[in-house]
Amino acid sequence: MTQALSALLPLTNVADPFRNAPGNLQALQLQAIGERFAQRRQQIRILDKRASEAGVTEVKNLSDAVPLLFADAVYKSYPDSFIEQGKWRHLTAWLQTLTTEKINALDYAAIGDLDDWINQLRRNGHYVMSSSGTSGKQSFIYQSEADHELGWRLLAQGICWAASGMRDPSRRYPVFLLTPSSGS
Numbered sequence: 601m602t603q604a605l606s607a608l609l610p611l612t613n614v615a616d617p618f619r620n621a622p623g624n625l626q627a628l629q630l631q632a633i634g635e636r637f638a639q640r641r642q643q644i645r646i647l648d649k650r651a652s653e654a655g656v657t658e659v660k661n662l663s664d665a666v667p668l669l670f671a672d673a674v675y676k677s678y679p680d681s682f683i684e685q686g687k688w689r690h691l692t693a694w695l696q697t698l699t700t701e702k703i704n705a706l707d708y709a710a711i712g713d714l715d716d717w718i719n720q721l722r723r724n725g726h727y728v729m730s731s732s733g734t735s736g737k738q739s740f741i742y743q744s745e746a747d748h749e750l751g752w753r754l755l756a757q758g759i760c761w762a763a764s765g766m767r768d769p770s771r772r773y774p775v776f777l778l779t780p781s782s783g784s
Contacts, residue, residue, distance in 0.1 A: 602635035604628050612754060616761060634659040637668065643700045646674065674698070675739040683738070688717050699742040701726065714738065 601609075607628055614620045622628070637659045641648050647668065651657070654667035675698070682691040688711045696703050706720045718728050727743040743751065759777070 602632060602639060604632035604635050608632055609750075612750070612757070617757075618761065630659070630661065633665050637665070640700060644698070646670070646697060672733070672739060675741055676735070676737045680737070683714055686711070686713075688720075691717065692721075695728070695740055695742060698740075699744070701742070701744045 611617055611621065611625075637647075637651075637656075641651055650668050650670070656664050656667055659665050659668070678691060678694040681687060682694065688706070688708050692703055692706060703721070703724075703726055705724050706717075708720075711717050711720055714730075718730060721728050725745040727745065727748040729741040729743060731739050733739060
């Protein structure tokens with residue numbers, strides 16, 4: 601874990617992180633982006649390619665980071681045949697190009713369709729967010745188990761923070777919770 605990230609993560613445990621953020625929060629976040637970029641550039645080929653194409657060698661400000669963001673097409677850049685023909689090993693190998701986490705121990709014999717593949721990943725500590733968006737082609741965004749747990753914890757914390765304002769007249773904010781009607 602990087603130095604800045606090590607300083608940022610404990611801030612997610614603060615009861616009211618929006619009112620108790622340190623004065624240097626933005627600088628710390630930018631430092632974390634720079635450190636993580638330096639750490640991951642040589643580990644994720646597509647990130648290295650984006651950085652080379654954009655001429656980014658280090659991240660000093662947000663304008664350095666913007667060209668490194670992946671377009672939505674990256675998350676669905678696999679051949680359609682991987683899903684259509686049930687080439688789950690190939691789809692897993694493609695997904696592996698988007699993460700530094702090693703994806704292994706999947707029982708490919710137990711995979712009959714896309715839901716089975718996603719469930720096999722999940723059973724092995726690999727969480728994939730999937731969406732077909734407007735194109736109809738599935739996009740897959742990888743999350744490690746740590747990412748997944750942090751995301752759920754922050755969601756719960758955000759809901760509690762927002763709900764606490766409902767009882768405090770000095771902190772009335774509109775709240776919109778958008779959640780799926782079913783599923784996980």
